[in-house]
Amino acid sequence: MTTATATAAATAADIRRPARLLFAATIVLLCAWVLAPIYLLTVNALSSPDQVNAFPKSFVPGFEMGSITFFLQFGGVLRALFNSILVAGITMVLAIGLGAPAGYALSRFEFRGKGTFRIMVLMTRAFPLPLLALPLAVMFIRTGLDDTAIGLAIVHTTLALPFAVLITFSLFSGIPVELEEAAWTLGCTRLQAFYKVVLPLVLPGIAASAVFAFVISWNEVFAAAVLTIENRTLTAFLLQNLDVSPLHLKFAGGAVLVVPALIFIFAVRKYLFAMWGIANR
């Protein structure tokens, strides 16, 4: 009897061990998938041109800021950087300005077509941007929005808006409606109750979803490349110029592009989980 149980337990453990191994291996693989390129990018960006072109490769950075400094002094880079920040900033303001009220309405009011609206918000992401590029470019040229920061920001806002709506919807849903009702009975108008009670409670989350909108715009290259010529954002600028640049400059440019986005996403990661209804940890 005891032996039988012991055998059964052993078998179960034997089955469990490979499963665990597979699980761990998958995690390692996925992490490597993301981290290895970032590591190589960082190493090469921080090395001198000779080290970058040398073989075998060094896996320890030379901590030479030469490439980065040269890259930043390269004609047009700072302007492109400024454009990127400007467009991302406008995108952030528009996405939150439009998305947060929609998220609030979704969480607080019952209205016809509420479910459909939520699906439609997501569906906008299913429509490929390249399909829209040509008509959009034509329309922008006609209206004079082409090659402007505000024009590109509007396109980026449509990309960021679904996330802004869904994240803020989840944030507002986490605030009990009784808190607002209590504020109303204590002398607040709807607007005052929102400013005095709801806003302080959701502010960290709003900030996070704003940062996320910023990163979406920062990372976007297709619309930026199609819709701007003179006022290129950093991504479009790099796409245009790095092709013909030496290797070490490509690495430097890549690092300048990737690192801020990574830091931002890392800072707001817990709110991105909230978007899908997973509890904040």
Place this chain on the structure above:
Amino acid sequence: MAEISIRNVAKRFGDFTALHSIDLTVEDQEFMVLLGASGCGKTTLLRIIAGLETPSQGEVWIGGRRVDHLPPRQRGIAMVFQNYAIFPHLTVFENIAFGLRMQKLPQAEIDRRVTRTAELMHIGQLLKRYSGQLSGGQRQRVAVARALAMEPDVILMDEPLSNLDALLRLEMRAELKGVLAESKTTTIYVTHDQVEAMSLADRIAVMNQGRIVQAAEPIEVYRNPAARFVGSFIGNPPMNFLPARKADNGSWQVAGVRFDGPQAEREEIAFAIRPEDLHPAEDGLPAKVRVVEPLGPHVLATCEVEGHLFRAVLDSDIRLRRGDTVKLAPMPQRIRWFDPESEESLQPHR
């Protein structure tokens, strides 16, 4: 002065009618309890008075002023919510001061009122804490203090004690009664707990399926239920009901025993008696004992009379065994009669 008057108020949610034409007057400084099972419309009625819900028809008057078109902040009310609704980003002090700051009172007055109500609710030492650092009972005290600090004409309470454990509820109940009596406000208090209702209320309005079935003093509601529902809802164990058949010269036959009853143009009506108004006697109703539960001061006997459930609360000296048949006589002045169709009381109210 804040008399509340509800006139012909109804509330419909789509096809569902939550409240049917409610008429109710609450006197100045009265403690009115709305009592009913969940889904009977009591919370909806309270929210209509507060202004958190708009009635489909009818008028709400507070202190001689029609308020049903006004937002909550202009009604001169304060409300205590079931889940307390303490603002988590503010300290206890700022929570209690919240409404006072909205009124733009001078700081000295705010300090005075917050300190006074906090002392009253015994939370003076918690003023610097946040709600996350408070127990359920302490949060409840903050919620009441926040309402009292407003010095409102009317306090509305929505099951304020239902989230507390039994012992704390008992303690808070007595405390609330004292504090509210002193504050001289008109109170409307919603609960599904009949003991809470009996112990707190000046008057109880018993609600069922969107209607007020009876609004009267607790003892009146208990002794003279206006409808069969009230008798079966209030009292633990609730009232017993037996069918009564018409016999000659105005008397009624119940399980083979004759009782003097009301004049009614019916062949059958309902006879009702509270379990504690029964005692063993030779001329009583024959009851077959099913379950005997000794409860210390008395014994609860669950019996059957002609196939109907029948409970009696008897003196614990009486020896009873399962399967016995006992004769239980009702106290004649405590017998009540109900119409079987309208379910209304057939006894003229005193």
